[in-house]
Amino acid sequence: MKLNKLFFLGLILLVASAISAQDVISANELAKISKNKDVVIVWAGSVAGYKVHITGSVSVPHSTLYNNEPVKSVIKPAAEMAALLGAKGISTDKTIVVYDEGSGRYSGRVYWILKYLGAENVKMLNGNLTAWKASRKPITGSPTKSSAVTFTPKIDASVLASMEDVKNAVGNSSSVLIDARAPEEFAGTAAAEYRKGHIPGAINIEYKNVMDSKGLLKTNDQLKSLFESKGVTSDKTVIIYCETSVRAGVVHLALKGLGYPNVKVYDSAYLEWQATSSNKVE
Numbered sequence: 270m271k272l273n274k275l276f277f278l279g280l281i282l283l284v285a286s287a288i289s290a291q292d293v294i295s296a297n298e299l300a301k302i303s304k305n306k307d308v309v310i311v312w313a314g315s316v317a318g319y320k321v322h323i324t325g326s327v328s329v330p331h332s333t334l335y336n337n338e339p340v341k342s343v344i345k346p347a348a349e350m351a352a353l354l355g356a357k358g359i360s361t362d363k364t365i366v367v368y369d370e371g372s373g374r375y376s377g378r379v380y381w382i383l384k385y386l387g388a389e390n391v392k393m394l395n396g397n398l399t400a401w402k403a404s405r406k407p408i409t410g411s412p413t414k415s416s417a418v419t420f421t422p423k424i425d426a427s428v429l430a431s432m433e434d435v436k437n438a439v440g441n442s443s444s445v446l447i448d449a450r451a452p453e454e455f456a457g458t459a460a461a462e463y464r465k466g467h468i469p470g471a472i473n474i475e476y477k478n479v480m481d482s483k484g485l486l487k488t489n490d491q492l493k494s495l496f497e498s499k500g501v502t503s504d505k506t507v508i509i510y511c512e513t514s515v516r517a518g519v520v521h522l523a524l525k526g527l528g529y530p531n532v533k534v535y536d537s538a539y540l541e542w543q544a545t546s547s548n549k550v551e
Contacts, residue, residue: 291526292380293395293486296404299366309359313379314369314398323368323398324407327357327415331375331515334382340540342513344382351386351420358415361423364390371399371484374476377519381534387423393522396485428521430508430533432541436548438508439469445501446471448539449511449520457550464543466550468510472499476516479523492523503529510535510542 302308310326312319319328335342369375376393383391438444448455448471455473457465509517517534524532542548
């Protein structure tokens with residue numbers, strides 16, 4: 270029986286991947302596998318946002334995976350994050366589907382964290398909770414009970430960039446820096462309590478631009494056109510950041526889905542960069 274269930278689960282995911290190489294799953298596809306014990310659905314939004322959630326989903330607000338020192342929203346040590354995830358019934362051998370309220374910024378962030386921790390089968394719910402509700406799928410206000418398991422991290426350091434990596438990328442024709450903030454943040458015209466501007470040489474692709482007006486990830490053709498029009502090609506090492514790199518995750522997902530081999534997130538983000546007085550900003 271278990272083999273039949275695993276075969277069915279694999280078939281659903283295979284069909285999804287045939288439609289798109291992206292690590293996303295539609296509301297209809299998720300509904301078909303949501304009760305499978307090898308699938309865990311993870312709310313990645315705010316603590317308060319879990320008051321209305323997908324039936325059966327567990328709550329792992331993105332903020333619970335961070336430390337705020339030395340800079341805001343830097344991920345906790347792997348062992349601490351693994352303990353938090355395991356306590357919610359999440360392990361690396363399960364299919365993990367993450368979602369948020371609809372923006373994609375928090376689900377994308379937790380997606381990236383899970384990939385960094387070595388989880389192989391991670392999906393983002395395409396359109397997030399907005400799409401789930403629009404499809405009239407079951408929601409609830411009752412917390413989901415979960416049994417603790419062991420989450421064994423297998424760190425994939427290739428998806429994480431340090432400040433030294435960013436310094437080496439500045440002015441390097443084989444690398445490209447993507448600033449995923451809003452245009453006014455990138456330009457330094459938005460109000461801020463830190464040095465305004467952006468890392469020298471970075472290009473601005475706001476994270477929202479990888480999704481359409483309904484919050485669905487754009488097609489691969491649309492994404493390829495978007496990135497290549499900005500000079501982001503697959504032969505380059507791509508480093509993504511925003512103020513805290515919360516918004517960088519969904520851009521990372523989109524690029525990896527296009528087959529870009531070297532894509533990293535600068536986790537300490539612009540806040541760390543600008544706080545180092547010797548670092549220039551534009």
